[in-house]
Amino acid sequence: xxxxxxxxxxxxxxxxxxxxxxxxxxxxxxxxxxxxxxxxxxxxxxxxxxxxxxxxxxxxxxxxxxxxxxxxxxxxxxxxxxxxxxxxxxxxxxxxxxxxxxxxxxxxxxxxxxxxx
Numbered sequence: 001x002x003x004x005x006x007x008x009x010x011x012x013x014x015x016x017x018x019x020x021x022x023x024x025x026x027x028x029x030x031x032x033x034x035x036x037x038x039x040x041x042x043x044x045x046x047x048x049x050x051x052x053x054x055x056x057x058x059x060x061x062x063x064x065x066x067x068x069x070x071x072x073x074x075x076x077x078x079x080x081x082x083x084x085x086x087x088x089x090x091x092x093x094x095x096x097x098x099x100x101x102x103x104x105x106x107x108x109x110x111x112x113x114x115x116x117x
Contacts, residue, residue: 002061003050011101015049025076029068032076032106041109042080046072051101055089058102066102073106082108088116 005012013019014031021033024044035043048065052058059066073087085108090097 002052002057006051006101009051009101010099011047011103012051015047024079025072027068027072029065030072032072035105040107040112042082042085042107044076044080044106045103046076046106047101047103053100053102054091054097055102055104056091069102069104073104076106077108080106080108082106084108086112086116
């Protein structure tokens with residue numbers, strides 16, 4: 001069920017503390033941690049503590065938490081002293097989503113080309 005923790009979800013298990021992660025920030029509604037396969041010098045994931053399949057489902061089901069996730073991307077960028085950065089929300093396999101729990105990638109520390117990919 002949307003919003004409820006999923007036992008088979010990697011990110012739900014990180015939120016629950018069952019799987020370790022290098023946490024850089026945590027709020028009442030979000031957790032931010034370093035990506036284990038970074039695509040830039042700074043690559044931090046910001047996730048909601050509630051389970052929604054992707055960013056669109058999160059925005060529809062818990063818009064206040066979606067706003068918290070986006071707000072935390074800025075806080076992460078500030079703490080990492082990034083004056084330029086990219087926030088990416090992959091939605092669907094074709095866009096590169098591999099973990100079915102909404103999450104934003106904060107990428108920075110190098111030039112980022114456009115279009116991405």
